[in-house]
Each structure stands twice: as C-alpha cells, then as structure tokens.
Amino acid sequence: MASSNIYVGLEIGTSKVCLVVGEVRSDGAIKILGVGQHPSAGVRKGEVVDSETVQTCLHDALSRAEERSEVEINTVFLAVTGSHIESLNNRGTIRVADEQMEITPEDLEEVKKIARDVPIPKENGYVHSIIQHYYVDGQEKVLNPLGMVGQKLEADYHIIHGTKTRIQNAIKCVREVPLEVEDIVFAPVAAAQVVLNREAKNEGALLLDIGGGTTDYICFVDGAVVASGCVAIGGDHITNDIALVLKIPLSRAEKLKVAHGSASLKNIAHGEIPIEGESGKTVEQELLNQIMNARATELLSVIAEPLRNQGILDKLGKGIFLTGGSSLMKGIGEVTSDIFGVPVQESGSASMSGPSALFENPQYATPVGLIRYAQLLDEQRPKKGKLSKLGQRFEKILGGKR
C-alpha cells in the first residue's frame, strides 16, 4: 500500500457544490491539497432536481479543484442527503457453531447480515450499516469479539437507508460529468468524522449540520451512532420565510438574513432596518427575528422531540456541535441549547494541516469529512476482501497520477 493516498470528497449541497482534494499521509494526518466550489443550482432540499444545471456547477467546481490541487480527479466520495434517508437500530443474533470455539470473521459477517435484515420499504436501499456494539453470551459492549470464545454473538447495528432511485439519481448525475463515484456517504456521517473527535463520540454528542436545504443530524453515545437523520428544512427556508412574510425578493431576503438577522429573541436592538434596493421600505428588527426564530425553533423541535423521547438527550455529555452554513446564523446556538436543553459547543477543527483556515469554516465539514471517511475505510481495508479489491482499483486509478 502506498505511503499516502489522495481522496476527493464531493458534496452537492443545496447552496453550493464543493469538492475537496485531500491527501492522507502515512501518519494518518490529512493534508488538504485544494478545494473547488461553485454556488449550486438545480438542487432542492439536498437533492438533485435539475441534473444538467448541477453538472454545469459541478464542472466549474471540478476544474477549480483540479487547478488548485494539481490532481486529476477521476473518482470521488459523494455525500448524499435528503428527507428520504431514515435510520433505525437493530440487533442481530447468531449462534456460533458448536464445533468452533472462537468467533471468526465469518461470524461477524453473518451477524451483520442478520442485523441488516430488517423490514425497510421495498424501494429503499442501505446506505450504511454501522456497528454499535457486540455482545458475546450476554457480555455487554464487546468492541472486538474476534477470537473470543462464545456461543451466542449479538450485534447492534445502526442502519441508514434511503430511497434507491433518489440516491441513484445523484450518482448518475456525477457519473455523467464524468466522475466515478467510489462510495456514497450520508452527509452527517462524513461531517462527524471531522467535527467530533473520539472523546466527544465516547462521551455523547449530537452533530447538527444545518445546511441550505436540509438539516442533517447524527448522534453518538458511548462511541457508537445511536441516531441519525435528515429534515428537509434549512437556511433556504428561513430566507423563503422572510421573503414571503415581508413580500420582498429572495435575494434581498437572503441579504437581510445574513446581515441583520438573528434566530434569537433576546436582546433585540429595537429599530428599523432599511431593506436594500427597496426605497423607503424598512423592517423592524423584532419582526425579522421573530420570523427567523419561529422557523429555527420549529426545525430544532422536530429533531429534538424524537431524540428526547428515546432518552438520548440525557446522554450527551459533550453537548451539541453545530455545523453547516446556517450554523453561522446569529443566535442559533442560543436557540439550540434552549430547545435541546443541552449546551452547544463551539466546533473546532480537527487535526489537519494545509490551508486549515478554510476548514474551521463549518461550511466545509462534510466534504472534508468525506476524506476522513475514505481514510477510515482504507484502514479497515485489509480486513475486508471486497473492499481491498476496490482499494486496488482505487490505487491504480490514483496512484500514477501524482
């Protein structure tokens, strides 16, 4: 295996298309070689609705990324999201054959297969099956049961699934550029690789990725994913709300939101804000905040309720990590901690070299996370035959290009 690998993460977001080229060094550090991005069009609520327009944006972003990183990009890891993506937890149980004493890799595959065998809608396919914990003869939270002696092996899996065709459409759109899609990753799964460190995952943390068209979340407790999902509401909705209530064009609503808006209702500086480009028209700061607060409160409640009912919110030792473009909105942290009743952390950047200033910006959490995800996949590769084949192909493609 080469001493370093280059991976490309691609996120086709509702507000921007972003490609990040990263090099994973032999010591595990990631160096970002270049970034290409372009404001996106033809994407609604995290999903491609106009393939051609998206491809134009993607082309632009691609050429920029190639230019900056001086890498010819052929394959990418693609982040997917959308309201169709759902998750559930399931436990698989197998009985280890009598004559064999130790738990073998085949047993692990078998238990995974059983854990995955849950009734999901016919049109859905698996995006991820993430191991939570193993149990060997009732012994809890075994991290690696390989080689252990036992008769009964159980495994808790977190299964993320989504509508096949809708995921295929995203892949198809990228392939027509043409770029090969190495793997698809549910966006918050990728973002968590960057935003949450091991400590946060172990102590319990919720990652909220408030993007343009969707808000994705993933929740870790005891180092394992316990919940994840996507709500098709994001920053665009806030802009849309402002535009509809104040009856102004979207572009002006967006400017108003970014420049003056806040999701908080506390400490409102009373006064009228002039609306740019509309002579004489003003809006009260209070009204603007109310519009934004109403939306933010509702959005966060939709996510918080099921988590609260499952008792997950009490286990978040590290609190909530906000990321995504809309997390830059003023007051959002305050509203979030009010609704979840859990402190909100300032998200810092993970260990990374390169033009790192860029990656403290929460807008890039997902594409950078894709590279980290690729790196993790690479580490697991020797264990899994199927993946190593992929890896060889991958190296063949990328290895010679540097």
Added chain:
Amino acid sequence: MIEYDESVHGELQLDSDLGVKVIGVGGAGANVLDRMALEGSDVAELLALNTDVRALKNSVSSEKIQLGSTLLKGMGTGGDPALGKQAALEAVDGIREAVRGAGMVFVCVGLGGGTGSGAAPEVCRIAKEEGVFLVVFATLPFSFEGQRRMDQASDSLTAIGRYADAVITFDNDRMGELIVPKDGVTQAFAAADKIISQSIRATMNIVFRPGIIHIGMDDLLSAIKSKDSRCLFGYGVSKGDNRSHEAVEQAMKCPLLDRGKLLSEAKAVLVQVSGGDNMTLFEVQMVMEEVSKHVGSETQILFGTGTDKRLGSALSVTIISSVAGPGATMVKGREEPADEPAPVSLGMPQAEVVMPIAAASASVKLQEPKPEVLAEVPPVMEVPELPAGEDSELDDLEDMTGPIGEGLVDESVEEDETLVFEPLDDEEEEVPAYSPVFEAEEEDEVSDDRNPIARAVEDSQVADTGSIAPIQPLDLGLAPVSGDSSSEAGHVEAVTEASQKITLTRVVGSGNTGRIKTRSPGDGEGRGPVMPPTKPPVISGEGLEEDIPDDVRQQQELLQLEPVVSKGRFAKTDPTIVDGEDLDVPTFLRKNR
C-alpha cells in the same frame, strides 16, 4: 448446551374421533390435494369431489366421490354454480358418509367456477350438520377471469361463511405476485397450491401435534378471528447452523406476509416453532426475538413449540395471523349472529349486503314511529333497484340511506357499537335544528335498542370500511333524498352531515382539515384508504346552499383558505410534512394565523 430430552411428543397422537379429512372440491381443490399427496400427507385422509369424471380419475386422492353422476353424466358443470349445487345434492349421502366421524375437516376449493362455487357451500353445510370442526381454504379467481366469476365466487363465499368455523381465502391476483412474472403458468399455479397445502398442513400440525407449549384450536381461532381480514400465513423450514434465523426469514418471505411488514398491523400472531429432537431452547428464543421485531408492542403473540422427529435436523416456523383490510379474506363464521353477511373483500359488489341494510331500516321504522323517519324510509328501500355501482354498492348505500343511513355511516366511521342508533334519536327529537351528533348521555340510552340484525349490519359496515376503495360520486345518493319533500330541512342537514361523514372517512389520516380532529376522535389510526374530499359539488349541485347550517358553511370557507398560503420557492418541491403540517409554509405565518 440446553437441549430438550428425547420425548414422546414427536408422534402424532390422534384419537379415533379426531380424524382429519381434507376435501378438495372442484378442479382447483383437487390440485391442492394432489400437492398435499405429493408432499406426503400426514394422517389426513384426502377426499376429492368433482363433477368431471376425467379430472377425478387423474386425482391421486385416496377417496373420490363423483358429483352429479346422473345429472351431468361425468361432464363438468360448464361454470354454472347452480349445476354444481345440484350435483352436490345428488351425492349428499356419499359426502355425509365421508365426513361422518371426522374431528376436523378442511375444505379446499377454488371459487368462481361451477363445481367449486356451487358444491362447496353444500359440502360445508353437510359437514357442519355432522358437527365437525370446519376450516375452509378458498381461492378467489383472478380479476382477469371476469366479473361474473368474481360474483359467483363472492356469493359462494358468503354461503360458505355461514357454515365454516374459519374461512381462509387466498386471492389469486395476490398469489400472482409471489411468482416472478416470467415463470411458467405451471409453476405459478404450483406455487399457489403449495402455499395452500402448507397452510393446511401447518394448521393441522399446530392443532393436532401435541407440543411442549401447546397451541390449541382456541389459539388458532383467536389469531385469525377478525372479520373481513386478510390472512397472513408464513411458513419456513431450514437446516444447518443458522436454521432458526433462516426459517424465520423464509417464513417472512412468504408473500402473504410481505416481508413481515403486515404483521405489525395484526392484533394477534400465532407462532409455532417445531424442530427435531436437537432443537434448542436458544433457537426457539431466537425465532421469537426475530418475530417480535416485526410485530407491534400491543400484539398478542400466541406461541407454541413442539418437537417432531420427522423434521430431523430441520426446524420449521409457522406464522399465522390476520389483518383487517382488502385482499384475501378470513371469516370466522360460527360466532357471528345467524345469517351474518359474509365478508366483503376485494371491493367486489356484494348483493347480499343490500338486504340486511334494508331489513335494518325496516326494523328502525318499527322503533321510530315518528312520521319524519317513516318518510325517510323509501329512499332506502329503493336501494336494490339502483344500478349496481362499478365498485361497491355499499358506497351508494351509505349515501342513499340519508338520515337513517347516518347511523350506519357513523358506525363505519367510529367503530363504536354504542353509537349505532344514537343519531336516529337525534332525528326524532329535534329534526329541524342542527345539533351535535355525539353526546355521551344519549349513547347510553340507545345502546340497548339494538337488535341482532342491526348488529349484523353494523358488523358488515365496520368490515366494509376497510375494503371500500374508491369514493363514489355523492350526487348518486342524493337524488332520491332530495326528491322526498316531506321534511326538507331535516333532510338537507342530514344529507350534508352524512356526506361530510363519508368524506371524513376517506380523509382520515391526511389531517389537513381541522374538522377531522374535532369531529371524529376515534379515527386517529386512519383506517381505510385516504381519499381526497369530494363534497363541494354535492352541496352546490343540488341547489341547497340556503339550507346549509352555519358551521358547515364556515367549514367550507375555511377549506378554501388553505391553498392561499404560499410556499414561495418550495411551491414545486416535495412537501415536508411533519404531524400533518406542511413545514414549507413559513412557520411565522402558520403560528400567527
């Protein structure tokens, strides 16, 4: 390793008075028998009944009775159920002789044709008269076989339902789904026969094979007793290390279970696990864990297990249950009031149902001597003369019964027995004024007034809501009512009320009008198909505007307000609906409205 002792449970212990007989009536029935014989039937005696002597000759059943040997001279019935019935009556002594002394009789029949549809009810009647426990497995014809055969099948099913202790129906259209379309016809029918024969075998095993944890007839009946239900049956058998999981998986794959999805709706699920002597407690436990993943927390799980030496190293899992809804039907005949109309399934027209409703209204007339009510009866009585609707006459009926039917419609909406005649009380006392229908005190008073026929009607009504698919144009039902001039005001209100109710029945679950929440609290689970409301044309089309009560008018205005709310840039996207609210509409506007 925890293992069961080698036990004596393995052998089937049948008392002489508990003989099992499987009777196949007609061609389809014979096919199932052949399949059972092919797979090595247990102890059951197989009896084939057919009119066609050639088909009978080909059957491998141990006993055969030719039906209508003098009437038909060995030919078939040519699809005429009347002939089938005559033929069966001719052989009545033979049939009686054959079922006499049997403890349990399974009748398999393919409905729709002449012999099956005609003879099966007679066979059931005879078997019932002999006092056996009778379970009928019936297949319904493919929809492409035409309406006539469908009608014959449903008539026959109704008749069978009167005698049988349990009827399990298999819908051929649905059976078709379990085969890959490119599979041969032979395979398709073989698969269908196989499922039926497995069902029979499993039922037999469950009931007769003594288990460590025994499942009896009572358990079986409670698993399948809901009315107008769809039978869920799954059977899986597997060998090897991971046999428990594989067997459950196979059982779940059975098309009638739809990968276990349908199980979550079932009220009771019967699970029988049997295996050879080496079946372990752990395996049983694993099977039950797997199954419990698929059922709701409220579901009653009837569990049974036993060892069966003949299974050897294999382990079998049988899952039997039923859910309400369209599709194949299962009736529990005996516990219903006499002459209860059979279950309606597949949205087939059911002529039988018409009569009890008319009868019920007649009995209502007796209870309610007031002229207003009497005047309202004629439209109801006209019902049978109306041209049959394309899908279900019941829809029309609900509409046409007007004020009287309101009770029935209410019933179908509420599924609450005590409410049956309460609205009628309302009519009687305060016809001119619109008043809220649901009042607790009145419910109590009237709950005792119900008579058996009325109960039968409400049962059928309840049963029907599940299976009625398309909503009927309401003006059809309105015509006779508005033509009756004796009590206009009362009518208009009632019709409006009834038509709204009908609308509500279909809208339940979509949750986009406030009225649903306030008017029908019992409908939270949203039974039945969700249909868009269609009432406005009814009211305006009949020129009844002046008579619409105030609250109804307000309702209408409110409804018109809905689409005004703008979604801006999200107007053309998939709506994001959470708890019935469209979240694409600005929160600010929704909360401040």
